[in-house]
Amino acid sequence: MNFDKLFELAKSKGIEDIQVYFSDNSEFDITIFKGELDKYTIASTQKLSVKGIYKGKMGTVTTEVLTDEIIEFVVDSIIASAKTIDSEDEVFIYEGDKEYKKVEGLFNASIYDVPAKDKIADVTELEKKIMAKDKRIIMVQAFYGDGSNNVTIRNSKGLKLQKKVNDAMLGAQVIANDGEDQRSAFEYIRSNDYKDFDLDSLADIAAKKAVALLGAKPCESGEYEILLTKEASASLLTPHISMFSAESVQKGISLLKGKVGEAIGSKNITIVDDPFMLKSAKSGAFDDEGVATSYKELVKEGLLTGYLHNLKTAKKDNIKSTGNGFMGRGIAPTNFYIKPGELKYDDAVKSLKKGIIITDLAGTHSGADPISGNFSLQASGFLVENGEIVRPVALITVAGNYLDLLKDVTNVCDDLKFNFGYIGSPSLLVKSLMVSGL
């Protein structure tokens, strides 16, 4: 589509300012099952999101049809959309920042030098290696995927930004069965550098995880010390991110409202939003509004320092946008994580007198309510007595409040890991949680 034509037509119809966000994506995914190629997907797609200010309101439209013929529809949609809005929030189309940080490592072309044939061979090898680790492993689904995203932002104020990122993932779902019980585990490595895909170590971890849970049964109900593993902690942090959004705060649906400067977690808790992390598809020098991003510690040693902002919320609070204006939710973090500490995981386990290692929390999309902070979730993991793992546990529920949990974190391990959405956490020692089992 000819964006200059779009901008001209928009202006002529009374749109004060207009911005396009154009994204060009490619994707390659494979799955191996029983030595055969079970899934193979290739794709190349494009999407255009347009926003425009008409009589002080922001109209939006998205389209996957990108011919010049569609330009009139785009402009008319923006006007119709803007006319319907009655929010009095001030809206912005940004002229740009003077400087944008040069962020390295967002796009690694070398991943395309590895032919598809070799990727298939490696995934097949991964499946074989995992199956060979333990005869109780009955099924493995190994997968690999890579994708690239080329983003262009342009607007009628002269802003012109471009960003190219790519990302890849290698992993497996593993099922173990000992004749009486069946358990599954899911493990992966994420990077845009193919050299990081260590098949042996991945196979080892995945296999161990799957068999470790065999025979898991509920434990007795009660209060337990908790070691929340890095994966479980990241999955619990994820639904609570909206608490940190200035939009939620300003609309009265965040418990963090009015708490800047207060302790919302223990001194061990520092929470970071880092847009410059290497090898991450979420990293970048600018957000979707074209505002320069910034590294920030939203929680510093337990104290809340601020919120994630976009142009609209920042203006309301009379500050600069933090560069967290992203489409979808309106505000989102980039790479968001709890900073690792120094405690070794094995030492954390040894410190539990009567505790539970929670390795997995299920139902976080429904059992965790960021508005109240209360959660009640299905969990699995291991029962620990006097520093030793006694047996695996499953079908228990843990309940609590997320802000209370952050305040009850007694120590933080050094094993930071990120999930699919680039939300990360190290393993956390928590004073106690209410567990329901037998």
Add this chain to the structure above:
Amino acid sequence: MLEKSIIKNVLKEALTTNADFAEVFIEDKFQTDASLLSSKIQGVNNSKEFGIGVRVAKGYNSVYGYTNSPKEEDLLKLANDLAQSFPGEPVGIEFSLEEMKVGDLHKVKILPSEVSLDEKVELLRRADKAARAYSDEITQVSTRYQDYVQKVWIANSEGTYVHDTRVRTRLAIAAIASDAETKQTGFYGPGGHYGFEFYSENLNIEEAAAESARIAVEMLHADECPSGKMPVVIDNEFGGVIFHEACGHSLEATSVAKGASVFSGKKGELIANPLVTAIDDGTIPNAWGSATYDDEGNLQKRRVLIKDGILTSYMIDKLNAIRMDDEPTHSGRRESYRYAPTSRMTNTYIDNGESTFEEIIAATKFGLYAKKMGGGSVNPVTGDFNFAVAEGYIIRDGKIAEAVKGATLVGTGSETLLKVDMVGNNLATAQGMCGSLSGSIPTDVGQPTIRVSEITVGGRGGAI
């Protein structure tokens, strides 16, 4: 949308190596979304989606590719790239695409394009007003409107050539009640395969909004739910999410075919209490999960999954049927052209039994009455499921007593199904979005009020 001759050329190109099946899925979708918060319309977005997915298979192995380009040369190249996964000589498949069949079983009266944006957002204003009017304790209302017209064309090398249009709409209302200590949310999100007539003929917006407010206020004053194992009475409508998670996903060939479901290889066996009969029906007129055709181009069907406790049918898509050496059940669904189809639920429910709601409560000495369910998830490998209770009450001596919040039910699908010991006669359904391998799709869940003799309940209110 694409000329028949182009579609045929793409299918033929896909079969120039050793593949034995090829399929083209074309999608043209126009969607409108509007949101309201703090009593103001915050955003209105129109979106136009267009894409083509090509699937090439040999036996049950398949490859998939998709693109936004309708140009013949791009599609031929895509088909050719995919065909390279099955090296060898052409199998020699002959086919012809005859007259295109057009799906028309789920009629709508008022197309979204015939309605102005102002009329659509007016629904949001009405919902907001009614929710706030319910109680002073309602401090915030978030409501969203969605409608779309999804046009699909599906053609394959077996001669299937169909066109189906799905018109759906939904209004989601979340009311938030607050006091000095906490906030609670009440949610209600009705929708269906309807046009705009849904909002004058099938839904009373003011009642729907008041319902979401009622739940929020009730939970604001609720005690924390105690934890432990106890009988649970699960109400109708969205209570059906228990069957959807506890059992439904484990009956989809997506996991059954690979031996990765607890119900793999159990046809003919007793997998639920004999009081339970469960159905997946993609033909229910204008239901949220219905369509004339599935996303592989076959007429949707009604499938009896469980009859009097016995497993009688899985949900099986075309390729998994080959893997399982079983008949396909026309259960192939996908979120969009970006996904290859796989077997998915449509409108899934436990059928009516004999008991009344009053009888079920009166028969329970102590337990939890889960009046409204939130969402949940399942691990089909183990059958372990979980779901949140959005509105709950303690049952004491056969009577509904105090309200409780924050409860989670966990269990294993196979065990829970066997423990259903009372089934009501008040079947009702509710709408949800179901996520799995082939993306997020609309599904109905449903059941009458049922009682499960024992489920593990998690809560912060201390052990019972």
